[in-house]
Amino acid sequence: MNNPPQWSLPLLALCAVLALAGCDTSELQPWHTDILEHEYSSDTAGEIDNLEDYLRLESAVFTEMEQRIYAHAATGPAQALERYSRGSFADPELRQPNWNRTFMLDHDAPQAAVLLLHGMSDSPYSLRALGQALQQRGFAVLGLRMPGHGTIPSGLLDLRWQDMAAVVRLGMQYLAQRTPDKPLYIIGYSTGAALALDYVLDNAGAGETATAQPAVSRLVLISPAIGVSPAAALAKWSRRLAELPGLERLAWLDIEPEFDPYKYNSFATNAAEQVYELTQSVGHRLANRAPTAPPLPPMLILKSTVDATVSNNAVVDRLLMKLPPERDELVVFDINRVAANHSLLVKDPGPFTARMIADQQLPFTFTLVTNSNANSRAVAAYTKAPYAAGHSRTEYLGLNWPAGVFSLSHVALPFPANDALYGQRRPERSRQIFLGQQAMQGERGVLKIPGDFLLRLRHNPFYEYQKERVLQWLQ
Numbered sequence: 001m002n003n004p005p006q007w008s009l010p011l012l013a014l015c016a017v018l019a020l021a022g023c024d025t026s027e028l029q030p031w032h033t034d035i036l037e038h039e040y041s042s043d044t045a046g047e048i049d050n051l052e053d054y055l056r057l058e059s060a061v062f063t064e065m066e067q068r069i070y071a072h073a074a075t076g077p078a079q080a081l082e083r084y085s086r087g088s089f090a091d092p093e094l095r096q097p098n099w100n101r102t103f104m105l106d107h108d109a110p111q112a113a114v115l116l117l118h119g120m121s122d123s124p125y126s127l128r129a130l131g132q133a134l135q136q137r138g139f140a141v142l143g144l145r146m147p148g149h150g151t152i153p154s155g156l157l158d159l160r161w162q163d164m165a166a167v168v169r170l171g172m173q174y175l176a177q178r179t180p181d182k183p184l185y186i187i188g189y190s191t192g193a194a195l196a197l198d199y200v201l202d203n204a205g206a207g208e209t210a211t212a213q214p215a216v217s218r219l220v221l222i223s224p225a226i227g228v229s230p231a232a233a234l235a236k237w238s239r240r241l242a243e244l245p246g247l248e249r250l251a252w253l254d255i256e257p258e259f260d261p262y263k264y265n266s267f268a269t270n271a272a273e274q275v276y277e278l279t280q281s282v283g284h285r286l287a288n289r290a291p292t293a294p295p296l297p298p299m300l301i302l303k304s305t306v307d308a309t310v311s312n313n314a315v316v317d318r319l320l321m322k323l324p325p326e327r328d329e330l331v332v333f334d335i336n337r338v339a340a341n342h343s344l345l346v347k348d349p350g351p352f353t354a355r356m357i358a359d360q361q362l363p364f365t366f367t368l369v370t371n372s373n374a375n376s377r378a379v380a381a382y383t384k385a386p387y388a389a390g391h392s393r394t395e396y397l398g399l400n401w402p403a404g405v406f407s408l409s410h411v412a413l414p415f416p417a418n419d420a421l422y423g424q425r426r427p428e429r430s431r432q433i434f435l436g437q438q439a440m441q442g443e444r445g446v447l448k449i450p451g452d453f454l455l456r457l458r459h460n461p462f463y464e465y466q467k468e469r470v471l472q473w474l475q
Contacts (some may be wrong), residue, residue: 020199026255031069031084031152032266038064039155040147041163050176054167058102058145065151079143083258084152088432092261095420099125100150103143105132110140110185112217112474113175118143119190119225120271125262126189126414133467137475140179144171153258156268157251159293161195161278168199169213177213183217185474189414190309193224194278197319199284204294207299207473219299220470223307223410227314228279239269259446260435262421267451283314286322291371298327300473302466304408305332306347312352316362327362331469332356333462334370335407338377357382360389369397370463377401379462402461413466415459422458
């Protein structure tokens with residue numbers, strides 16, 4: 001049988017995209033189509049050269065959103081679950097401060113400073129809980145809002161990853177000035193982890209030149225976007241087709257109701273393109289680093305073994321294997337081996353964890369958080385030293401898999417089980433929408449909420465263990 005020509009697969013993919021566009025009946029709302037003019041971009045970068053200027057621009061863009069979106073949105077019982085309806089259960093202003101905005105958690109005598117970088121389509125809320133824990137332990141913490149985020153989904157239409165990288169530099173400069181002679185750390189979640197790597201790679205390449213930025217002492221990467229689906233490379237073609245009349249919906253991979261106060265449910269095609277381009281840039285620089293290049297900061301990486309967004313193997317092969325030996329650690333959370341029926345698994349992550357335990361060539365520490373035995377929901381952490389042939393330390397955590405939970409997810413790791421929005425139980429007397437562990441059943445197609453939204457775990461049952469690992473790493 002002859003192999004198909006190289007152009008056939010992209011053509012078939014394009015046809016599929018066009019067919020799906022024709023079937024999509026989701027209506028574009030003002031928050032999908034209106035562009036906020038005050039948002040930071042490369043066009044305004046020359047005028048914004050410090051964080052104070054960026055925050056003034058951020059205030060302007062929130063004021064513009066209020067005038068152009070909220071002022072014209074309907075209110076009342078019919079809009080009770082709509083994010084862009086003032087006074088609704090999903091209104092971000094119900095909770096103060098509004099965690100969609102950049103926040104600073106100060107300390108009177110900080111031992112160090114930490115920059116928090118959220119993921120694509122997220123907001124600073126993603127790392128809020130960790131930031132508050134760090135502040136309590138003596139850190140000054142800056143949670144940055146990335147351009148295009150925390151406002152309306154259309155902010156993702158024209159966003160460039162270089163815009164986000166520029167704001168990271170502003171944040172680091174601010175912390176260096178605010179906490180002189182103190183260590184500086186970055187914690188990045190998902191795309192924020194890739195931005196953290198972009199920063200340290202640029203800094204290592206700059207050496208002692210005038211372009212060098214404040215140095216990072218250590219990194220924490222949570223669900224890091226190191227490798228994403230190759231299909232993301234097609235996003236740029238879909239985005240270009242969206243410029244044609246009648247194909248505007250191709251600018252969106254997902255058009256969903258907006259009921260999450262701190263995260264967009266709709267996802268722009270351009271956002272996928274920017275994540276892909278960023279990971280390609282980071283991967284290329286990691287692969288081509290000279291042996292004599294300055295070492296990157298030590299890294300603690302935390303990840304679920306099952307992740308529908310980013311790749312496990314990329315974290316190991318494209319990142320950790322490129323770093324100096326015996327400095328870094330990978331902590332992975334396994335599936336619940338008691339609850340997950342192997343015959344129903346699409347792909348068991350067992351081969352990946354088996355490789356991590358058995359491979360004697362791995363130059364980093366590896367910790368697997370999994371069931372303590374085949375019949376118990378209790379979990380333990382099994383730690384293997386660099387270049388070892390098996391685990392050498394076992395720590396029983398005193399934690400259990402919750403009933404009905406078969407795994408973590410890409411989005412679960414940063415959020416504690418008591419999170420008021422995504423947690424295990426709805427807080428008492430709360431007026432805000434609750435999007436955590438749900439127990440809703442009925443016929444499909446009845447609710448506007450996608451089925452995978454209800455299925456996906458959005459908090460980390462082992463968050464307390466993870467939090468302590470992060471605090472130990474930075475102290």
